[in-house]
Amino acid sequence: MRVASINGWQDVQAEVLRRLHERLWKPGDLLPSEADLAAEFGCARTTVNRALQAIADEGLLERRRRGGTRVVVNPERRATFNIPLIRLEIEQLQREYGYRLLKRRQQRPSKAVRERMLVDAEASIVSLRALHTADEKPYVLEKRWIDLAVVPAAADADFSVQSPNEWLVEHVPFSGGDLVLSAQSASDEDAEALSCEKGAALFMAERRTRNTQDATITVVQLVYAPGYRMAIDL
Amino acid sequence: MRVASINGWQDVQAEVLRRLHERLWKPGDLLPSEADLAAEFGCARTTVNRALQAIADEGLLERRRRGGTRVVVNPERRATFNIPLIRLEIEQLQREYGYRLLKRRQQRPSKAVRERMLVDAEASIVSLRALHTADEKPYVLEKRWIDLAVVPAAADADFSVQSPNEWLVEHVPFSGGDLVLSAQSASDEDAEALSCEKGAALFMAERRTRNTQDATITVVQLVYAPGYRMAIDL
């Protein structure tokens, strides 16, 4: 037998991956059909299907009805990462989490906020500034805007004890959105809140969250203290 | 009928997601068993399994043998994104891609490189600097180190026409690794290569790639020109 012994779909996946690694099937090549592979491996087609699906989900194979399964030519690496609650992120580092609400206003949106949230000038917005600390040291500055038309309850929420981050997770159904990562020079406000020098290079994550009706619930900018690293496994 | 009509696993997924949205099943709650749900939906247990698996993969449910399926309490958002070849990334922006090799050396690793690559002082390393441009303007500076013990062919590769990025994708079997995103102040070298001011806030991605034997193939630092944004859909 060429293959040690195929028991489950993970074995099939491993064997297919091995052949891809060894360039036995090269980029652009057409793989045998599921039925043929099932015959070769001595398992049900369903099992082969499951394995190939998993590999295709990773971006290494491309599958089409009637067209068969092809090895992708430019295998874009696809990375998955978690966006944890800041509190949990800090606690996982074995550091003591702290939180402080710096500012809270209810107001009409500025032009910049209107563009970010895609709301009109009449909207009622809760604007927040909060600081998350690790071992008493500034960790990340949270700048957040919440649309009260979409989340009326936010008007009465007490963000001085619970961070808007966590409050929203608890009170608002999850939904879609997007995330933009960038590097920014510290503004005066950033420098003061994070106790760093003005102009320092800061890692920033800006996240927009939409509900199921595609309305913008909230936009948040997380401005991390200097030295922050976002690690992702591939 | 309570439910419109359940045909496929995607319908089951949609219905379960609806119940999660509506808080019919709250964080921490135990869902009915797959068998019960299958009976309710009038489909096979396999179909329910597929649907719940998909939701669990998104991080919203937690499943355990014997323990059943639970709604996750703190639903960490899980995001996936592609890491494209730089050339394709630029071409997708409808800008003209350009590439220039700035420096190439073959040498023993410095202490900093040894730490990054986890190799010893005797290793033979190809050290590269290359610039990728969009419409003739600096886009990203690539600092790369390749371990010749792992990739001997890199000693003879001509990186002046093809970027190491693409050469490696073509010649080295894909593998695991990790990725670290951060913000850095532009060094003298960065500033000169990217035509920006020293100290400017730059977005940096550092990636380490390992082969199947867990040896470090290459480490690359991608230092992006000011203003770069990395966008991710959630």
Place this chain on the structure above:
DNA sequence: GAGTGGTCTAGACCACCCT
């Protein structure tokens, strides 16, 4: 011990789409 999810099997039908 018993109930749960994890998975395999064999067969079936369908949607797609290349030739």
Place this chain on the structure above:
DNA sequence: GGGTGGTCTAGACCACTCC
């Protein structure tokens, strides 16, 4: 038209783990 992947079904056995 016909071959491919996408999926469903019903039944089965197993692994895990809570009670």
